[in-house]
Amino acid sequence: MSRPASGAVSPPARPPVGPLEVRDVSLAVGPERRLLLDRVDVTFPPGRLTALSGPSGSGKTTLLSVAGGLLAPSEGTATLAGSPTWRGSGDPRPEVAFVLQVYGLVPVLSARENVSVALRARGVRAAEADERAEAALARFHVADLGDRQVEELSGGQMQRVALARGLVVGADVLLADEPTSELDEGNRGLVLAELRAEADRGAVVVVATHDPAVVAACDDHHALDEGRLVPARPLVG
Numbered sequence: 001m002s003r004p005a006s007g008a009v010s011p012p013a014r015p016p017v018g019p020l021e022v023r024d025v026s027l028a029v030g031p032e033r034r035l036l037l038d039r040v041d042v043t044f045p046p047g048r049l050t051a052l053s054g055p056s057g058s059g060k061t062t063l064l065s066v067a068g069g070l071l072a073p074s075e076g077t078a079t080l081a082g083s084p085t086w087r088g089s090g091d092p093r094p095e096v097a098f099v100l101q102v103y104g105l106v107p108v109l110s111a112r113e114n115v116s117v118a119l120r121a122r123g124v125r126a127a128e129a130d131e132r133a134e135a136a137l138a139r140f141h142v143a144d145l146g147d148r149q150v151e152e153l154s155g156g157q158m159q160r161v162a163l164a165r166g167l168v169v170g171a172d173v174l175l176a177d178e179p180t181s182e183l184d185e186g187n188r189g190l191v192l193a194e195l196r197a198e199a200d201r202g203a204v205v206v207v208a209t210h211d212p213a214v215v216a217a218c219d220d221h222h223a224l225d226e227g228r229l230v231p232a233r234p235l236v237g
């Protein structure tokens, strides 16, 4: 099995793919064209951990979704190394991985299958995918839960399975929505170390968070309020 030399979850370093650029993005929804994002212009560089903060409902999840190609902007563009992330269907490019707040796990599959399936979808053969899934679960201290159906797991356990799935593919871009919200301090440190390893191998890593400790661990910090970028200040714990 080809396990990364560093012991990190994802495959070894390769040259960075280029920045994730959000240029003058607005998103209006509904008959009243309510603005969820208002001319957001921000660059997420490879090799750096970026925090995205802001009050609940300020647009963090929406911005991650537009940046990664799950949602089409009404105005402006989101590009990765110059190519649009939106492909016309809400199906993200394989270079982009999400760890979503609602986890997006398949409840009736086991934890291992949920991670393995992400690799198989990218062309990794079944035996290797299972082996790499096992290793990724171990990194997040949930290897013993590999056979368990996801619907039997606690919130924090599900969150770690979702992180294993997001990180195992070694995507060029990792967009994580409040990835530590259900975790104790020890597991939060573990997750931050894994996110740092992703950035160190050249990935673009963006973390939407309310957690001051997560913001403090990031290289860059952007803040949203009512769909607009505002000056970012350190969060108070």
Ligand SMILES: Nc1ncnc2c1ncn2[C@@H]1O[C@H](COP(=O)(O)OP(=O)(O)OP(=O)(O)O)[C@@H](O)[C@H]1O
Pocket: 029, 030, 036, 054, 055, 056, 057, 058, 059, 060, 061, 062, 063
């Ligand atoms: N599909 C949608 N249609 C209409 N409004 C939406 C839609 N998705 C989100 N919203 C609204 O857009 C705003 C921004 O939501 P978003 O989930 O991006 O905020 P957030 O900053 O991630 O919040 P939280 O910290 O609570 O996760 C909210 O007011 C939300 O109700």
